[in-house]
Amino acid sequence: MTLFNVRMRAAQGGAHEEGGIHISGGERLVDRAELTDAVSALVDRALRHEAGDADFINVTIDRIEQHQVVSIEALPIRTEYATDAEEGRLAARRLLESSGVDASVAAFGVTLLANGAAPGGRVMRGAAIVGALEAMRLEPDRARGVRVAGIDWERQTLDTWRALMTADGLARPRVWEALALASKVVAQPDVVAELCWSDDPSYVTGYVASQLLGYVRIPHLKQRGDALGGRIFFVRQGVDIADLIHRLEVQPAWIDRLP
Secondary structure, three states: OEEEEEEEEEEEOOOOOOOOEEEEEEEEEEEHHHHHHHHHHHHHHHHOOOOOOOOEEEEEEEEEEHHHOEEEEOOOEEEOOOOOHHHHHHHHHHHHHHHOOOHHHHHHHHHHHHHOOEOOOEOOOOEEEEEOOOOOEOOOOOOOOEOOOOEEEOHHHHHHHHHHHHHHOOOOHHHHHHHHHHHHHHOOOOEEEEEEEOOOOOOOOEEEEEOOOEEEEEOOOOOOOOOOOEEEEEEOOOOOHHHHHHHHHOOOEEEEEOO
């Protein structure tokens, strides 16, 4: 079976793939029959994003043989309720600590996303990498960060997951896409935990993910109207950063098992 990895990035003021202000991104891992619909849906996402009108949209399609794809199990999902952003961020810090992140590093990570992790207090195009025991940033490029690629759901597995999650109101593309990405990230032995919340001004939910806790949604990690956000991967000491980035950005994987 031949698969295609479809990736989209949209920006404002960007004359090339890495330029401009990041507006939207997304990707799919699909077979030939789904390819046209996947490209159309990603372009439509770029054109309709609430962050603004994109004047640069880049779509990349790579052919992948199925034997190259790594099998990953979806993380279990639950919700940690919070009534406002302050409570949500305290919950995020507590969850990170429970996953093995030092308390001072957890606080550093929350503050980093709250203030904008890219130079000038802007949103990074990808994720920051921070040592789990020492508040040191390890990604080579603080504007670009690490952009996880090559991840999607096997169709039957996703259909089963959606049926299970419908009663909880979680069977939504935003949730299953984020869960797939987090499942690939924390499946890496060098990753202790991930912290993420969206830079979409109207979407205030985020999550902490780890192998110990699974995928924990937090309904309030920022105030509505806040356009800052992003993601951080907290990693073990002695990690080979180049190898980790290669696995996250290049190694294709899909979710074909449920917990």
